[in-house]
Amino acid sequence: MDSGLSFSTADLAQTRFAVxxxxxxxxxxxxxxxQAEPPVHRRWAAQVRPRVVRAGLGHGxxxxxIPAHGYLADLLNPTxxxxxxxxxxxLAAIRRTAPERVRTELEMLGTERDLGxxxxxxLLREAPEAALAKVTAEIEVYWxxxxxxxxxxxxxxxxxDVFHRARQVAEHGSAHVLNELHGSVRWDDGTLHLVRRQCALTRDQAGSGLLLVPSAFAWPRVLxxxxxxxxxxxxxxxxxxxTLWEPRAGTPADAVAGVLGRSRALLLAELDTPASTTQLAKxxxxxxxxxSQHLTALRDAGLVTAHRSGRSVLYARTAVADALLCPSRGAPDLA
Structure with a gap:
C-alpha cells in the first residue's frame, strides 16, 4: 500500500526535526x-531483557x-x-492526554487484538487520569x-543525525532530505509517499507541517x-x-590515567557498557x-551516572567521559 502526504509551502516551512x-x-x-531482535541490537537486548523481565514489565x-505488531497507542508519543x-x-504531556483520546486509542487497539x-x-477507560499516572510511572522504571x-x-x-540532515537541508533543500530518509519514503512533486505501508498517512488525517524523529530502535522500518x-x-x-553498540577504541590508558589515576581510568574504560559495582570489581x-569510592568521585565529577535496576545500581559513562576517552567522538558528526 502506498499512501501520500501532500505538502504546501507552509507545510514545508513547518517541517522540523526532534530527538x-x-x-x-x-x-x-x-x-x-x-521473538528475535535485529542483530544490530542483540548486545543491548541481551543486557536489558533480563532486567525488564525481573521488573515485571513484560505484562504491565x-x-x-505497545503490542508486538500493528497499531500502538499514539498517546505515548506526544508532539x-x-x-x-x-x-x-x-511524560507530563502524556498525563495531559484528553480522556476522549485515551478511549479512542483503546478502541483502535481493540480492533487489532482482543484486549479482554x-x-x-x-481503568484507562473509566479513570484515564489515574491510569496515565500509573503508565508514566512504569515508563520511568523502564527508562x-x-x-x-x-x-x-x-x-x-x-x-x-539531526545535525547532518539540517546541513543537508541548508545545502540541498527539504525535498532532497525527505527523499533520503528511508527506502520506503519517497518525495515526488509535493507529496511524501510511504511505500508498502499498511496504515495510510494523508494530510486530511493530520495537522500541518511534519515532525521528523530519528530513532536508534526503529530500524529497519519507519513508524x-x-x-x-x-x-x-x-x-x-x-x-x-x-555501529551504535560496537565497543569503542579509546585513547591510550596512560593518557587518561595521568589525569584521573590508573584505577579510575580503568573503570571508565570498563564502563563502555553499564555495570554494577560488583561487576566492575570482578x-x-x-x-x-x-x-565504590572511585565511582563516587567520578560521579561527583560528572563522568558517570547511576541508575537503579532492582536491587542493583548500574553505572554508566556520561558524554563528558566519552569525550575524554574518545576525543574524536566528542562532538556530533556534521559531515
Whole structure:
C-alpha cells in the first residue's frame, strides 16, 4: 500500500526535526517484545531483557499499549515542544492526554487484538487520569533500567543525525532530505509517499507541517503518528545505528590515567557498557569498596551516572567521559 502526504509551502516551512526520548521508549520496548531482535541490537537486548523481565514489565501497562505488531497507542508519543525535549516534559504531556483520546486509542487497539477484560484497560477507560499516572510511572522504571544507562551514547547518535540532515537541508533543500530518509519514503512533486505501508498517512488525517524523529530502535522500518491537529510524525532509523553498540577504541590508558589515576581510568574504560559495582570489581581486579569510592568521585565529577535496576545500581559513562576517552567522538558528526 502506498499512501501520500501532500505538502504546501507552509507545510514545508513547518517541517522540523526532534530527538524524542519517548520514541526510543516505544521502539525499544517493541523490539524487546519481538521473538528475535535485529542483530544490530542483540548486545543491548541481551543486557536489558533480563532486567525488564525481573521488573515485571513484560505484562504491565506498556505491554497493553505497545503490542508486538500493528497499531500502538499514539498517546505515548506526544508532539515534542522543542528539538530536544526531556523525558519529564514528554511524560507530563502524556498525563495531559484528553480522556476522549485515551478511549479512542483503546478502541483502535481493540480492533487489532482482543484486549479482554484487563483491569488496566478498564481503568484507562473509566479513570484515564489515574491510569496515565500509573503508565508514566512504569515508563520511568523502564527508562531507568533499559535506556538511561545508555542514553549518552544513544542521544549522541540521534543528535548527529539531526545535525547532518539540517546541513543537508541548508545545502540541498527539504525535498532532497525527505527523499533520503528511508527506502520506503519517497518525495515526488509535493507529496511524501510511504511505500508498502499498511496504515495510510494523508494530510486530511493530520495537522500541518511534519515532525521528523530519528530513532536508534526503529530500524529497519519507519513508524508514523497522525493525530489531528498535531503535525504528523515520522520516526525513521538514524544514520549510524549499525555501529551504535560496537565497543569503542579509546585513547591510550596512560593518557587518561595521568589525569584521573590508573584505577579510575580503568573503570571508565570498563564502563563502555553499564555495570554494577560488583561487576566492575570482578572485571577490574579491585575491591568493591575501592570501586565504590572511585565511582563516587567520578560521579561527583560528572563522568558517570547511576541508575537503579532492582536491587542493583548500574553505572554508566556520561558524554563528558566519552569525550575524554574518545576525543574524536566528542562532538556530533556534521559531515
Amino acid at each position: 524524542s526520548p519517548m520514541w526510543e521508549v516505544v521502539t525499544s520496548f517493541r523490539l524487546l517484545r519481538a 501497562w506498556l505491554a497493553e499499549l 515534542p515542544d522543542s528539538p530536544f525535549p526531556t523525558l519529564e516534559a514528554e 477484560s484487563s483491569p488496566r484497560v478498564r 531507568e533500567i533499559a535506556l538511561a544507562p545508555y542514553w549518552a551514547r544513544i542521544r549522541r547518535l540521534l543528535e548527529a 508514523t503518528r497522525s493525530v489531528p491537529p498535531d503535525p504528523p510524525q515520522l520516526a525513521y532509523p538514524a544514520r549510524g545505528t549499525g 572485571h577490574c581486579g579491585l575491591s568493591a569498596a575501592g570501586v
